[in-house]
Amino acid sequence: MATNFDLAPPPAIVDGLQAVPIDIQSIDARLTFDGATASGTADVTLQFAMGPVAGHPVFDLRQTITAAWLDGASLAPAKLAEHDFGGGANAQLRIVEVSLSAGTTHTLRLTYDLGPPQAPTIGSYLPEMAWSAGPRLHFNFGFTDLAPGRYLEAWIPANLIFDQFALTLEIQIVGAAIAHTVITNGAVTSIGTNHWSVAFPDRFTALSPMLEVRATDALSSATGSVVLPLSAQTVNIEAWKLASNAENLATQIANLQSWLAGNETAIGPYAHGNQFVAYINVGGMEYDGGTTSSPGALQHETFHSWWARGVKPASQDDGWFDEAWTVFNVDNPSSPLPFDFHAPPVTLCPRNAWVRNSAAGSYTQGYRFFEGAAALLGVGVLKSLLRAFYPLHLARPFRTPELEEFLVARSGNADLVDAFHRFVYGFDDPAPMPDLWLHDAPSDPGSDFWPGAFWDSPDLWVRNADDGGTSHQSPESGQDNWFYARVTNRHASAAARHFIVCFNVKNFAGTQFVYPADFLPCTAAAASFDLGPGQSMIVKARWPKADVPPAGTHACMLAAVLTRSERPAAGAHVWEHNNLAQKNLTIVDLAPDAVYLLPFVVPAQLTARARRYDIELVRPAKHAGMVATLVHKTGRLFADKAQMRRPAARARTLSRPPDLSKTLRECGHFDGTERPRGSTATEHFDAAAETDFPPGRVSKISISLKPNESALFALRLKVPAEARRGETLRLDLVQRAAGAKPIIGGIAAEIHVK
Known part of the structure; x- marks a missing residue:
């Protein structure tokens, strides 16, 4: 059972209750609309899992619950009250006032009458259940990122947006003879007249499903398709509008064909199967492979099927990114403008997991952030990096720090750390500075x-x-x-x-x-x-x-x-x-008398003239006479040529080939079974020049390097015959400037005697 608890808010004590996130596995909802009484009812069952901490489950629903059952036992609706988690105005969540054990699975069934969602009425296209003559139903989800409680929880109990779950809606209209149509990004199955089942996949979150129910005679539609350039997938396009709307759907189909193909070329494969659904109306809201949008916002919302509903935010803290990046790519010029670190800090990601709306500055200050990032990296490099980020985060929602980590790691530009610090997380310059x-x-x-x-x-x-x-x-x-x-x-x-x-x-x-x-x-x-x-x-x-x-x-x-x-x-x-x-530690399992070859590099030194260096070997105290040799391909770099020798070519480097099946490579993997005689390293150093380290706990060999010259050496070690099984031999190879005390380099080896 896959869960996203690592993306969830941490457990919190709220009003004396240990409130814990849950992971919803599936939601089965039956929505019944009655034209005779101009009403609607809901009967919904959630299957959910508890996380690693016992406590009281957290969810949200912006309707008035009339009855509830937990694992089949009746539960008073008062035991599902709303509580303030500190996420700001209207960001409350419900807590189940029953403590459940960690790692257990449960069901919660709720029934309620459908009414206007108890959430802020922000946005140009609000959630609505309305009746007109006929009777005719108009029902729409009406999601928005700009206010709490305005995703799926407005109508159906749901989780915060870190969670992915399967959703099945059974929708039935009774008391109405007029035919209705469902517009959705789900898979629709007709059960009967004005009766449908709509299935949404388990990769969806609470911000994913799109649903409109309208009288069929109130609608006009057109269809088209496009073969996408990377995936070669055929995407069927549905475009809908009110019959009274003068918008030309054929024009919008042509636009969508162009934008879908262009987005896949610029970003990566389309993530929503073989359909894209657009309801052309007012405002603009994105869904997974769908949108409700005005004509002017349609390109913006289509882009969101890659960024926002392809790669999804794990919390509203992270919702700034997709709006900022969409504005940078679609609405405004993709132009660079250096950051002004004297400008006031900007909080786009407040790092409050209980916040329920995206930052107000996402469209403007978020766009400004990407102008600054483009100035640091270059517009083309920035877009290329985001293109590489896209496929890595399609499977599950992402957090803002993951974006920062990716950009810093891939670009290597440390100034991005400063930019995120001040203009994403909203921190002022530290005074005093931490160490x-x-x-x-x-x-x-x-x-x-x-x-x-x-x-x-x-x-x-x-x-x-x-x-x-x-x-x-x-x-x-x-x-x-x-x-x-x-x-x-x-x-x-x-x-x-x-x-x-x-x-x-x-x-x-x-x-x-x-x-x-x-x-x-x-x-x-x-x-x-x-x-x-x-x-x-x-x-x-x-x-x-x-x-x-x-x-x-x-x-x-x-x-x-x-x-x-x-x-x-x-x-x-x-x-x-x-x-x-x-x-820089190598650990290897070897038997007594076995010989091991460890290649290493002495990096180039920024000097104006050739310099000598001491390569110092620190042996185990009990084995100060352990045989050890410094090997170089030509021997040119050994300072004391008199101590150097060049033996005849070996048949193999390992005098007694050990069983290295359990070999450990602590700084880079080393499996001895893949390092037999004849390997590249063995061949490189076969018949090479070598100098023995003198016996003693600490001994040294001097080498000479030209300015800016690096060199490949190898340390050949022979396990003492008297070494006992289970004994650990630790050796350090130390680099110093000749005759000087300061250490300027080193590696370590640890031999486990078997």
């Missing part, structure tokens, strides 16, 4: 400069599943993995209202990395909020399986914490700024 920090080592006190080992940060780790674990796991290729980071705010009084952690993977083991070139663009990013003084917070980001390197890849995980007005200077290394961290 965010990732440990380089367990003993790292947090200052920017750290002279110790920095290549195995305890604040970075990988999990194979989104399970909240805090121990590091080897990345598994062929599946999603998850990056985790623990961020600490060192400042004694300043809070970090908003920050983002960028995770990047370099597909080689390197002794050092430089910001921003090695950190941005990045593999994934995680935005977070409200890290108080002295506090720590764990953030996570999905590592998509397509980006997880294949088995056998030597790689390193990097992380950078970015917040408004605080970020590393260009050219900074991990040890030079506390916002940066890396994890």
